[in-house]
Amino acid sequence: AEAARKGWSIADFEIGRPLGRGKFGRVYLAREVKSKYIVALKVIFKEQIEKYNIYHQLKREMEIQTSLNHPNILRLYGWFHDEERVFMILEYAHGGELFKELRKCGYLSERKAATYVASLANALAYCHEKDVIHRDIKPENLLLDHEGRLKIADFGWSVQSRIKRHTMCGTLDYLAPEMVENKAHDYAVDNWTLGILCYEFLYGAPPFEAESQRDTFRRWEAFGQGLFKEAVSSEDLGAPLDNQECKSNGRLH
Numbered sequence: 001a002e003a004a005r006k007g008w009s010i011a012d013f014e015i016g017r018p019l020g021r022g023k024f025g026r027v028y029l030a031r032e033v034k035s036k037y038i039v040a041l042k043v044i045f046k047e048q049i050e051k052y053n054i055y056h057q058l059k060r061e062m063e064i065q066t067s068l069n070h071p072n073i074l075r076l077y078g079w080f081h082d083e084e085r086v087f088m089i090l091e092y093a094h095g096g097e098l099f100k101e102l103r104k105c106g107y108l109s110e111r112k113a114a115t116y117v118a119s120l121a122n123a124l125a126y127c128h129e130k131d132v133i134h135r136d137i138k139p140e141n142l143l144l145d146h147e148g149r150l151k152i153a154d155f156g157w158s159v160q161s162r163i164k165r166h167t168m169c170g171t172l173d174y175l176a177p178e179m180v181e182n183k184a185h186d187y188a189v190d191n192w193t194l195g196i197l198c199y200e201f202l203y204g205a206p207p208f209e210a211e212s213q214r215d216t217f218r219r220w221e222a223f224g225q226g227l228f229k230e231a232v233s234s235e236d237l238g239a240p241l242d243n244q245e246c247k248s249n250g251r252l253h
């Protein structure tokens with residue numbers, strides 16, 4: 001609230017180590033000078049905003065994230081800008097990237113996976129109540145706070161994770177079918193991603209992971225065919241596929 005009233009400037013912060021690089025800028029550890037409060041400061045260069053013509057998207061993302069207040073969503077406390085940069089004052093997630101933990105131990109216990117999936121589901125239900133579809137939930141955007149609680153970060157600004165994921169660039173792994181097929185989509189796309197992440201928490205890799213996007217698409221099609229055949233066969237048998245069951249598979253019927 002203070003940020004909105006007073007208007008911050010870079011002089012209010014001591015900049016610490018870089019935490020990571022985003023597509024349009026970097027994230028730094030920072031401390032507010034007076035309160036000694038630790039935050040993450042995301043810096044986006046205005047020339048990048050012009051070059052990629054993302055001013056409106058950035059504005060919308062920041063309005064959305066400022067309006068969201070949920071324990072599993074990383075807070076955007078406020079923002080300010082100078083001649084050449086826009087600064088976002090974000091909650092600092094002390095635990096770092098969730099997927100570093102996953103890579104370290106390969107896959108998570110069922111209890112841990114269930115805790116993270118429940119946190120994600122709560123955060124997504126909160127977003128959907130406010131008509132916000134994240135659409136871009138990826139492992140790189142999941143952080144942990146000092147108590148190990150999951151935080152969804154980066155509404156629309158994926159922060160390049162330091163973990164070299166071979167499916168890193170433009171991964172299809174987490175995108176729902178209707179997004180990939182560029183169809184009209186609703187909040188169900190986030191539910192699809194939740195299923196993918198649940199699989200990855202338990203198994204250690206997403207279900208359709210492959211060396212190339214083409215192969216991922218092939219594996220995903222095969223899965224789809226399987227679903228479709230099953231659906232047709234059960235319809236043949238006259239067993240009503242209730243809408244909820246269809247939705248839960250991420251297939252919108």
Ligand SMILES: Clc1cnc2c(Nc3ccc(N4CCOCC4)cc3)nc(-c3cccnc3)cn12
Nearest residue numbers: 019020021040091092093094095096159160161
């Ligand atoms: Cl936004 C935002 C808020 N907090 C963070 C954060 N926090 C954080 C904490 C701790 C550790 N370390 C813990 C000890 O071992 C080394 C890593 C890393 C990141 N990281 C990133 C990030 C991480 C990776 C790449 N790009 C950005 C973005 N963040």
